[in-house]
Structures are given as C-alpha cells and as structure tokens.
C-alpha cells in the first residue's frame with residue numbers, strides 16, 4: 001500500500017518509547033506541522049480515472065491517519081503489518097473470519113474477555129466454526145485438546161479477569177508444530193510490557209480502547225502480525241466488511257500511544273502498591289496479580305513481561321455481597337466497565353463485563369472484583385481501597 005506522504009521509516013533499532021512517539025508519525029511536509037493532520041475525509045480526488053494520488057482512493061480502503069496508526073502498532077509489536085478497526089471486537093471478528101473457514105475448530109483459553117467468547121460462541125459457531133475452551137496455561141492440556149480440524153489457538157495473558165498467565169513461547173511452539181495460527185490478545189499487557197510476536201505468536205490483537213488509547217475517550221481495535229499472508233487475509237476482511245477505525249479515533253489512539261511507555265510504568269507502580277495493601281487484609285480472600293511470587297504464573301510472567309501491569313483482581317471473604325459492596329464503596333475507583341485508562345476503575349465482572357459468559361465454563365466467580373489501577377496518586381488509591389474494605393466490615 002502506498003502512502004500519501006513520505007514517512008521516514010521507523011528506525012527498527014530505536015527504543016520502545018521513541019518508536020511510540022515517532023513510528024508512522026513523520027511531520028507533515030507542506031507546512032512542517034509536527035503532528036500529522038487528521039485526514040477527516042471519506043474520499044480522495046483522482047487526477048484521471050484510476051489516477052490515484054499516493055494510492056488513496058476511498059477511506060474504507062485506506063486513509064492516511066489510519067495508515068499512521070497501523071504503521072505505529074506494527075512497529076511497537078515488532079510485526080511487519082498493522083490493521084486498525086472500529087473496536088477490539090471488530091478486530092477480533094476480522095481475524096476470526098479472515099483466517100477460519102466453516103468446518104474448522106477454534107481452541108480458546110477458558111478465561112478471556114466475555115465478549116470474545118460470545119463472538120466465537122454466538123456468531124462464528126453459526127457459520128460452522130467449532131469452538132472449545134481449555135486451560136491455556138497448561139500446555140499439556142492444550143496439546144490434548146487439539147483436534148484434527150483445529151486451526152487456531154486464541155489466548156489472553158494476563159487474562160481477563162482472573163489474571164491467568166500463559167507461556168506464549170510454549171503455546172507458539174506447539175502451534176508451529178501443529179501448523180496452527182496462534183493469536184494473543186495483548187490488551188492487558190500492551191506492547192510496552194509484552195511483545196507476543198517476538199515469542200513466536202502469529203497474530204496480536206488489541207482492544208485499543210484500553211491501554212493504547214489510554215484515556216477512556218476512544219473505541220478501537222488493532223491487529224499486528226509479521227505474516228504477509230495473514231495480513232492479506234485479515235486486511236481483505238477489513239476492506240470488504242468495513243469495520244475500520246475512523247480518522248479521529250485513529251488520531252486519538254495515536255495520541256494516547258505517545259505516552260504509553262510512561263503510563264505503563266506508573267500503572268505498574270500503582271498496582272503494586274494496591275496489591276501490597278490488599279494481600280494481607282483480613283477481608284481479602286485472594287489477590288490475583290502475576291507480580292506476586294505465589295501467583296502460579298509468576299515465573300512465566302517474569303520471563304515474558306517487562307512489568308506486571310495495572311490490572312488487579314481480588315476475591316473477597318464475604319462472597320458476592322462483599323464484592324458488590326466493595327464495588328459500590330470506592331470513590332477514586334469509579335464503578336464502570338472497561339480498563340486501561342488514566343483513571344482508576346472498579347468492575348464487578350460476574351454482572352458487568354462477563355455477564356455474557358454466565359452459565360458457561362468461563363463464568364467468573366461472584367466474589368471477584370477487578371480493578372483497573374490508574375495513574376493517580378498512589379496514596380489516594382491505596383486509601384480508597386482500604387476505606388472500601390473498612391466499610392464492608394463496619
């Protein structure tokens with residue numbers, strides 16, 4: 001695909017924070033505007049029939065603002081190709097429908113975002129794609145669950161909401177041996193903390209709505225891959241089905257990504273502080289955080305993640321009533337779905353983000369709370385969770 005403006009290729013040797021600010025972001029050549037413009041246009045003038053300027057024809061196919069974001073995510077994930085969509089689920093849908101055919105089987109982790117499971121279970125299955133779930137952190141279980149018609153392995157690590165850790169390199173190796181496409185949803189870690197393609201995965205997907213956008217003001221989805229054929233197939237779905245990101249959304253996502261490296265450090269610092277406050281608290285049954293030495297995935301997470309991120313889940317001794325009570329008792333942590341923004345959020349998965357998987361193998365225990373730890377002052381966040389726990393016992 002051609003670009004309308006000359007972009008300096010991102011220096012592949014450049015560090016992550018440098019690429020987050022510069023990849024796909026060359027200044028605008030006519031005026032020197034440091035920030036490339038938002039190309040808020042649906043179509044492009046042709047010099048004569050078929051005489052495209054810089055390859056641009058119609059914005060469902062290509063748009064320079066979207067191209068810039070696609071180049072950026074490809075660079076950050078260490079892939080050759082990036083594709084940008086209207087939401088995380090739109091990105092997932094393009095990957096699933098672009099790469100799977102009726103009669104094939106998808107093997108999915110048993111702890112994924114509820115909407116991801118719903119998409120495969122309620123939409124894809126109707127078109128003849130088989131689905132089963134497995135404990136993806138157990139490579140032997142994954143091996144045993146692969147069927148002759150299995151074509152794809154789909155995992156999240158850390159997973160939503162139970163923070164399970166999957167050994168990406170081990171699953172990727174298994175996928176290579178069996179000629180399967182291995183897809184990693186990297187939403188929770190972001191490429192600042194973990195780069196699955198470097199560990200052998202074929203495709204990375206993101207809800208860019210979360211850490212990449214980073215400010216809870218944009219809905220978006222991204223795909224990155226190093227495989228030309230996969231990019232071609234998913235890219236065709238992007239064009240032919242049309243769930244592309246709009247220019248303004250692409251711009252907001254690019255702007256968010258510029259501070260990703262800094263934000264992920266602060267999210268991780270704050271999450272660690274909140275975890276320290278929670279682990280020994282008498283009202284807390286269990287804390288799910290891969291940074292804890294007794295987390296079953298700690299060793300793998302330490303190998304494949306640079307830090308452990310801003311997501312923390314906890315189970316409360318008082319069960320469902322306590323979990324609900326906690327979710328409604330915080331004040332800095334606002335009760336809302338979603339995650340990954342600068343502001344802290346609290347979510348009750350059983351009835352909010354994961355209500356769609358109630359009654360399935362993915363059902364989330366009703367004593368679990370999920371925290372998206374933001375980048376506010378650490379002391380305020382710790383004080384907020386402690387006062388909420390205090391109110392439970394009052």
Ligand SMILES: Cc1ncc(COP(=O)(O)O)c(C=O)c1O
Pocket residue numbers: 087088089090113115116156160185187188206207208209219220221338
């Ligand atoms: C891990 C994960 N993947 C995918 C999605 C779906 O993304 P979106 O809401 O942008 O469609 C979400 C949304 O919460 C998520 O948490």
